[in-house]
Amino acid sequence: MIYTVTFNPSLDYIVEVKDFKQGVVNRTNDEHIFPGGKGINVSIVLKNLGFDSVALGFTAGFTGIEIEEKVKAHGCNTDFIRLESGLSRINVKLKSNEESEINGQGPSISKESLDKLMVKLEALTEEDILVLAGSIPTSLPEDIYENILKRLADKNIRVVVDATKDLLLNVLKYHPFLIKPNNHELGEMFGVTLKTNEEIITYAKKLKDMGARNVLISMAGDGAILLTEDGREYFSKVPKGTVVNSVGAGDSMVAGFIAGFLESNELEKAFKMGVATGSASAFSEELAKKDDVLRLLATI
Numbered sequence: 690m691i692y693t694v695t696f697n698p699s700l701d702y703i704v705e706v707k708d709f710k711q712g713v714v715n716r717t718n719d720e721h722i723f724p725g726g727k728g729i730n731v732s733i734v735l736k737n738l739g740f741d742s743v744a745l746g747f748t749a750g751f752t753g754i755e756i757e758e759k760v761k762a763h764g765c766n767t768d769f770i771r772l773e774s775g776l777s778r779i780n781v782k783l784k785s786n787e788e789s790e791i792n793g794q795g796p797s798i799s800k801e802s803l804d805k806l807m808v809k810l811e812a813l814t815e816e817d818i819l820v821l822a823g824s825i826p827t828s829l830p831e832d833i834y835e836n837i838l839k840r841l842a843d844k845n846i847r848v849v850v851d852a853t854k855d856l857l858l859n860v861l862k863y864h865p866f867l868i869k870p871n872n873h874e875l876g877e878m879f880g881v882t883l884k885t886n887e888e889i890i891t892y893a894k895k896l897k898d899m900g901a902r903n904v905l906i907s908m909a910g911d912g913a914i915l916l917t918e919d920g921r922e923y924f925s926k927v928p929k930g931t932v933v934n935s936v937g938a939g940d941s942m943v944a945g946f947i948a949g950f951l952e953s954n955e956l957e958k959a960f961k962m963g964v965a966t967g968s969a970s971a972f973s974e975e976l977a978k979k980d981d982v983l984r985l986l987a988t989i
């Protein structure tokens with residue numbers, strides 16, 4: 690089974706405002722509320738591609754109940770831990786001349802609740818895939834992903850991590866099967882600005898040297914790069930199309946990669962499927978649907 694963990698789920702409030710102006714009352718032209726958080730997005734897209742998963746994580750308050758209902762409405766299995774207090778966050782995604790995001794901090798997670806998650810994770814076996822994705826609420830220590838992988842280290846679970854900075858760097862010694870920073874996040878990790886594909890490959894190799902098995906670098910409309918554990922390097926352009934909503938495109942890429950790998954057992958095919966799925970999400974209001982993914986896959 691595939692398990693996704695979202696420490697900090699959200700309701701994503703996507704609002705479109707023509708010519709947004711600061712300091713005045715703006716009115717929306719269009720608005721949507723989607724369940725969000727990176728692991729949840731991975732679970733939804735996996736389902737759209739025909740793969741079951743279990744969405745794990747923490748929810749709180751009425752927003753948490755709504756998130757869980759919406760995730761279930763997509764046909765996903767959920768096993769969230771309900772927190773005693775607080776509210777799952779509402780993340781605002783403002784689409785105007787530019788795209789801006791305001792992501793909330795999320796509720797506090799107590800030690801008891803964290804222990805409940807660990808019990809669930811310790812039941813995983815080498816047959817399973819674990820996806821750890823997204824930020825963690827400020828109440829949790831920065832080494833939480835690292836601690837999870839440390840405790841699961843002898844289980845041979847294939848782990849996918851989509852996180853930034855130290856949250857990602859600290860897990861590399863546990864040899865995650867796949868990591869997927871974007872090119873900007875990769876630069877931030879090393880305190881540099883990366884401009885060319887050669888520079889990006891140089892720094893992606895450092896992540897491999899630090900322990901990652903396969904490193905997938907997304908570069909939005911500029912393409913994607915995969916470095917595989919057996920030393921191969923792939924570059925792919927992305928399909929052409931109109932970007933409608935890029936929220937969750939990176940998570941969709943992760944889901945597409947996992948689906949492609951489970952279908953073919955081939956990293957190159959997984960890579961292409963990842964790119965097609967990321968773009969299918971970017972080109973639609975909601976997350977990628979299978980028909981769109983297959984149509985784009987044929988062009989890669």
Ligand SMILES: Nc1ncnc2c1ncn2[C@@H]1O[C@H](COP(=O)(O)OP(=O)(O)OP(=O)(O)O)[C@@H](O)[C@H]1O
Nearest residue numbers: 871907908909910927937938939940964967968971
């Ligand atoms: N302008 C675009 N044109 C085509 N495909 C795109 C575009 N932007 C994103 N994508 C698709 O989505 C994938 C992931 O994009 P991106 O690099 O923006 O990830 P990300 O920064 O993790 O995204 P997010 O945080 O918004 O989920 C790309 O590899 C590509 O397949």
Ligand SMILES: O=P(O)(O)OC[C@@]1(O)O[C@H](CO)[C@@H](O)[C@@H]1O
Nearest residue numbers: 699725726727780792823824937
């Ligand atoms: O604050 P985080 O956890 O880094 O990111 C959360 C988030 O921006 O990521 C998803 C898109 O990738 C959205 O559904 C969600 O709102």
